[in-house]
């Protein structure tokens with residue numbers, strides 16, 4: 302156990318933590334327990350549907366895919382073992398005494414957890430091992446050939462982890478429960494996540510799953526698809542190079558700025574249950590890689606001019622995304638930082654201020670705008686003939702509109718009149734002059 306990562310709770314604080322209670326969740330999201338139950342079925346069903354459809358000749362979402370695969374054909378113990386080895390590798394890198402330590406936000410019991418910051422090293426080590434596998438001529442295209450079986454294995458792991466997390470949460474102190482996942486309804490709490498920061502010793506399960514096995518796995522999956530493209534055509538297409546390149550940049554950016562995750566809704570507000578476990582370990586790697594999966598079976602010609610336009614679009618999205626996220630992070634860390642000190646702000650009753658100029662004066666969620674522009678750039682290399690590779694940008698628009706509404710709700714509760722004033726001064730939420 303790494304001593305720097307353990308709970309920063311002294312004996313007296315520990316006793317205090319037992320007495321602090323997390324209030325019951327009154328406002329249930331996602332349609333309450335019934336909505337949660339439907340999502341438990343719909344989310345894995347959607348992953349399967351997308352992958353099966355993508356694997357058909359027409360890749361059309363308007364056609365019912367032919368005969369469904371048998372349960373036996375979806376079960377591949379070797380895929381499950383490979384995935385477990387991948388998680389174990391990431392867990393070992395996470396625990397290595399490399400990187401730095403950061404503190405999370407102050408919790409309800411007045412303590413702050415410590416987190417290891419070394420996800421970028423995990424990416425580098427994984428990239429090195431992948432390079433070694435290519436050099437040794439290991440068949441990375443196996444992942445493409447058995448992709449649906451890998452997705453099923455990831456769903457089984459996510460479900461098993463969620464069951465473990467829920468059982469564990471039943472023995473957790475009241476103060477450790479998530480404000481959003483403490484409704485008293487087992488289905489709802491299982492889905493949203495009952496415990497806020499479940500840990501085994503110093504190992505933070507939610508923090509580990511958020512960025513490492515799924516996000517780095519997404520890049521590895523893309524690389525396997527690229528290798529399959531080379532196997533089929535002798536060299537990778539420009540379209541698949543662009544998709545894999547853009548997405549690798551996005552993942553590396555997230556890992557490089559790992560510390561920023563400590564103030565996100567996922568870490569601060571949401572518990573760790575099926576929603577995040579399935580999202581991190583199955584949904585992200587197996588649906589975000591859909592464009593590259595599509596391109597192997599349905600190659601697309603891309604002119605140099607079109608490619609340049611797409612690169613430019615991705616660049617614009619990245620500048621808005623990174624510029625706005627970094628501006629807010631710098632401001633929250635130190636409002637007198639020279640890079641943000643000149644920006645106009647609104648004071649709030651909590652003592653914190655809200656930025657009202659710079660990126661955050663353009664719309665109320667400029668970071669979502671940049672993210673969505675990039676999402677479009679990742680789909681365009683797949684041409685305009687199919688909707689399926691646009692699944693990510695369509696779904697992501699819905700996700701960010703919903704997420705934005707959740708965040709507005711939280712900010713209204715936190716900042717009241719100051720938030721109303723911010724909404725008056727910056728009337729658009731994500732898309733300037735549209736929404």
Ligand code: NDP
Pocket residue numbers: 564565566567622626629632633653654655656657661665666668669672704708711712723
């Ligand atoms: P945000 O980074 O948007 O943070 C929202 C918080 O920022 C608010 O709760 C508030 O918190 C603070 N804030 C809001 N407005 C202002 C302002 N004007 N001035 C100062 N602070 C303000 O949260 P997310 O976690 O949703 O997003 C982080 C990034 O992750 C985004 O770029 C998003 O696109 C991306 N993302 C990507 C996903 C994917 O699957 N690819 C999924 C989800 C997110 P406070 O005041 O308490 O600091």
